[in-house]
Structure formats: C-alpha cells, structure tokens
Amino acid sequence: MDPSEIRERVLDDHENLRTRLAMVESLSQRADDGEVYALDQLRDRGDELCRKLRRHLDMEDLHLVPLIQETRGREAARQLAAEHREQRLLFDFVLSRLRDAERPTRLVCREIQAFIDLLRDDMDMEEEELLVAAERQRRRPDEGASA
Ligand SMILES: [Fe+2]
Numbered sequence: 265m266d267p268s269e270i271r272e273r274v275l276d277d278h279e280n281l282r283t284r285l286a287m288v289e290s291l292s293q294r295a296d297d298g299e300v301y302a303l304d305q306l307r308d309r310g311d312e313l314c315r316k317l318r319r320h321l322d323m324e325d326l327h328l329v330p331l332i333q334e335t336r337g338r339e340a341a342r343q344l345a346a347e348h349r350e351q352r353l354l355f356d357f358v359l360s361r362l363r364d365a366e367r368p369t370r371l372v373c374r375e376i377q378a379f380i381d382l383l384r385d386d387m388d389m390e391e392e393e394l395l396v397a398a399e400r401q402r403r404r405p406d407e408g409a410s411a
Pocket residue numbers: 321324348390
C-alpha cells in the first residue's frame with residue numbers, strides 16, 4: 265500500500281468506527297436511563313465494536329506504524345505500536361465489564377463513555393499525524409516513494 269492508500273484506509277476505518285462509537289454511546293446512554301433491552305444490545309454492539317477495533321489495529325500495525333516510522337522516526341512508531349498493545353488490553357477490560365452481569369449498569373456505562381472518549385481522541389490524534397506525514401512526503405516525494 266502506498267502512503268496515500270494507507271491514509272485513505274485509515275480514514276475510512278475511522279469514519280466507520282466513529283459511526284459505531286456513536287451507536288454504542290447512544291445505547292449506553294439508554295441503558296444508563298434504565299432500558300433493559302438497550303443493555304443487551306450494548307453488550308452485542310460492544311462486542312462487535314471491539315472486534316472491529318482489533319482488526320483496525322492489526323491493519324494500522326501493518327501499514328501505519330511503518331509509515332510513521334518513515335515520516336516521524338523510530339520512536340514515534342514504537343510509541344504508536346505500544347499504544348496499540350495497551351488498547352488491546354483495554355478492549356479485553358471493557359468487554360469483561362460489559363459481560364459482568366453483577367456490575368452496576370451505571371458504572372459500566374461510565375466506563376464505556378470514558379472508553380469512547382479515549383478512542384475518539386486517539387483517532388483525532390492519528391489523523392493529525394497522517395496530515396503531518398502527508399505534508400512531509402509532499403515535500404520529500406522521493407524518500408516517500410521508497411516505502
Ligand atoms: Fe491506532
């Protein structure tokens with residue numbers, strides 16, 4: 265994949281993930297308001313969201329991490345890969361909370377909201393990184409093409 269394809273792929277995934285995050289957020293709010301069906305749906309959608317997120321991270325590890333290494337250096341790439349490892353642990357944590365029938369719904373919903381906020385910030389940050397990477401490659405097209 266060339267850098268512009270990687271950017272497109274990441275942005276496409278993010279758009280899709282943002283739609284899913286909004287859906288999960290709305291279910292979480294309804295569950296928090298006491299809707300029992302919303303809690304069941306939240307479990308299903310949360311599960312599905314985490315699966316999509318994992319696939320997204322796999323794709324980014326494969327394509328985005330090397331691109332960042334090329335444009336921002338080894339340390340930035342190492343940091344992104346480390347964040348992805350932490351995020352995978354976070355997915356397991358959030359899923360275990362969602363599946364825990366004993367846990368008060370209000371607490372689960374707060375954790376879900378914090379999780380959603382974090383993922384949105386993360387996507388915003390990655391998109392800024394992509395802009396920086398695009399700008400660098402525009403200035404140094406020969407180096408960028410050697411990927
Ligand atoms: Fe990422």
